[in-house]
Amino acid sequence: MTPFLEMTGISKTFPGVKALDHVDLQLRAGEVHVLAGENGAGKSTLMKIMTGVLRADPGGVIEVEGEPVTIKDPVHARALGISIIYQELAVVNNLTVAENVFLAREPLGPSGLIDRRRMNAETRAVLSELGVEIDPEAMVGTLSIGQRQLIEIARAISYRSKLIIMDEPTASLSHHESATLLRMVRKLAGQGIGIVFISHKLEEIFEIADRVTVLRDGRTVDTRPADGMTRDLLVRLMVDRDLDQLFGHHRSHATDEVLMSVRGLSEKRANDEGVHISDVSFDLRRGEVLGFFGLVGAGRTEVMEMIFGSRPYLGEISISGRSVRIASPSDAIESGIGFVTEDRQSLGLVLGMTVRENFSLTHLSEYCSFDFVNRRRETSACEAYIKTLGIKTPSPEQKVLNLSGGNQQKVVLAKWAARRPRILIVDEPTRGIDIGAKAEVHALLNRLAEEGMSIIVVSSDLPEVLAISDRVIVLKEGRISGELSREEATQEGVMLAATG
Numbered sequence: 001m002t003p004f005l006e007m008t009g010i011s012k013t014f015p016g017v018k019a020l021d022h023v024d025l026q027l028r029a030g031e032v033h034v035l036a037g038e039n040g041a042g043k044s045t046l047m048k049i050m051t052g053v054l055r056a057d058p059g060g061v062i063e064v065e066g067e068p069v070t071i072k073d074p075v076h077a078r079a080l081g082i083s084i085i086y087q088e089l090a091v092v093n094n095l096t097v098a099e100n101v102f103l104a105r106e107p108l109g110p111s112g113l114i115d116r117r118r119m120n121a122e123t124r125a126v127l128s129e130l131g132v133e134i135d136p137e138a139m140v141g142t143l144s145i146g147q148r149q150l151i152e153i154a155r156a157i158s159y160r161s162k163l164i165i166m167d168e169p170t171a172s173l174s175h176h177e178s179a180t181l182l183r184m185v186r187k188l189a190g191q192g193i194g195i196v197f198i199s200h201k202l203e204e205i206f207e208i209a210d211r212v213t214v215l216r217d218g219r220t221v222d223t224r225p226a227d228g229m230t231r232d233l234l235v236r237l238m239v240d241r242d243l244d245q246l247f248g249h250h251r252s253h254a255t256d257e258v259l260m261s262v263r264g265l266s267e268k269r270a271n272d273e274g275v276h277i278s279d280v281s282f283d284l285r286r287g288e289v290l291g292f293f294g295l296v297g298a299g300r301t302e303v304m305e306m307i308f309g310s311r312p313y314l315g316e317i318s319i320s321g322r323s324v325r326i327a328s329p330s331d332a333i334e335s336g337i338g339f340v341t342e343d344r345q346s347l348g349l350v351l352g353m354t355v356r357e358n359f360s361l362t363h364l365s366e367y368c369s370f371d372f373v374n375r376r377r378e379t380s381a382c383e384a385y386i387k388t389l390g391i392k393t394p395s396p397e398q399k400v401l402n403l404s405g406g407n408q409q410k411v412v413l414a415k416w417a418a419r420r421p422r423i424l425i426v427d428e429p430t431r432g433i434d435i436g437a438k439a440e441v442h443a444l445l446n447r448l449a450e451e452g453m454s455i456i457v458v459s460s461d462l463p464e465v466l467a468i469s470d471r472v473i474v475l476k477e478g479r480i481s482g483e484l485s486r487e488e489a490t491q492e493g494v495m496l497a498a499t500g
């Protein structure tokens with residue numbers, strides 16, 4: 001059978017980087033084809049070529065249903081039946097669901113005005129085809145991230161797409177939303193639509209894939225049916241190491257000294273929307289890795305924003321026995337707190353600046369004497385972190401904008417770790433990060449704890465929380481619903497505390 005899309009010998013060169021090097025890929029109608037590979041392997045670049053966002057270097061061939069094509073731009077890709085759903089959602093919040101689905105191609109009535117009745121009815125039909133109950137007239141801004149993602153899928157279906165590409169679609173979804181999305185993906189494949197699914201989550205890959213293609217350093221390593229693949233083999237193909245060699249044994253470096261004590265942390269303003277943080281109290285010890293777990297909406301990020309001064313709070317925070325008032329992030333930084341945010345693109349990085357400039361933003365004064373920056377020391381400190389975390393960049397002078405998503409995340413982590421705060425809060429530190437880099441991030445956090453840093457890890461990845469924490473605090477609806485030592489913290493115990 002002719003594949004729906006066939007790419008042969010596809011290469012892409014950026015200044016100083018060969019992102020793709022003679023990649024071959026065949027996509028069939030009705031299959032879920034997972035694309036796996038470490039950060040910077042070239043997955044997004046390949047997707048951008050498939051959707052006409054980027055042009056491949058001359059020499060490769062793309063065929064759609066057996067016909068050679070040059071995909072000129074995203075509109076042309078859509079006309080060929082190829083759509084993409086990005087992780088950073090492309091929906092407009094202050095338009096309705098139906099307006100988003102039909103954006104820029106609204107059906108017109110005889111009078112030349114938008115035919116809202118038809119637009120709403122057609123949207124309702126597509127949504128019910130997907131088996132989801134969302135009101136076509138609801139404003140998209142009022143929907144959850146998971147629902148917004150479904151709107152994008154509805155849009156792709158309404159284009160009559162034959163191939164839908166999903167770039168890490170579950171990265172920001174709750175467990176429940178991910179399950180709904182995966183069900184939807186299976187259903188679409190059952191209707192003959194081909195799906196390209198990019199993911200770093202091993203469980204998910206094995207749950208959803210018919211076939212898996214692994215890219216490494218811009219080359220196709222292998223394409224296999226998921227049946228013929230094991231976790232060990234997949235990890236070896238991706239990062240060239242064995243799974244059991246990746247993650248070392250946990251060693252606790254927690255001391256008895258309480259470094260930070262939080263008492264009665266509560267929301268300052270009565271707020272009808274979202275979570276209401278109430279009476280959160282805990283101690284953080286020197287050298288401890290304290291995990292914070294909770295389902296989406298439990299209030300984990302809100303608590304961390306209070307401690308970091310970006311959200312007003314009631315209650316008391318003491319550091320080394322002294323009460324501190326943290327009214328802004330600069331107060332928090334002065335008190336020795338660092339925060340690796342969940343949202344790296346808007347809060348963590350200046351995308352137009354280089355890796356080196358972003359890296360030293362948090363601690364530039366360390367490289368200054370009098371009014372001069374010692375560039376040599378700054379660059380060599382940056383290079384050391386590039387090596388430790390395996391940041392894939394041609395040099396410290398590359399603009400962060402040009403790094404792959406996972407490598408941007410590593411830069412955020414590096415810039416805060418290098419500042420050596422006494423307390424480091426990391427929110428979803430390994431989101432979008434490949435399994436090899438995940439092990440490197442865990443090792444780095446453990447090493448920082450050994451050096452006496454206290455670390456709070458917020459993650460919705462339960463196995464990750466259990467793997468790196470000395471102790472786990474569970475939040476539910478803005479309150480602490482459980483505190484478990486490493487020995488007590490089992491998947492079931494933590495989940496029970498999180499769900500009640």
Ligand SMILES: Nc1ncnc2c1ncn2[C@@H]1O[C@H](COP(=O)(O)OP(=O)(O)OP(=O)(O)O)[C@@H](O)[C@H]1O
Nearest residue numbers: 014019039040041042043044045402403404405406
């Ligand atoms: N516009 C660009 N200019 C320069 N280099 C780029 C550009 N876009 C991507 N690259 C480089 O190409 C390589 C492949 O990046 P790509 O984003 O395709 O990786 P990826 O496999 O999607 O990674 P991740 O899992 O981190 O999302 C990386 O080394 C990246 O830094």
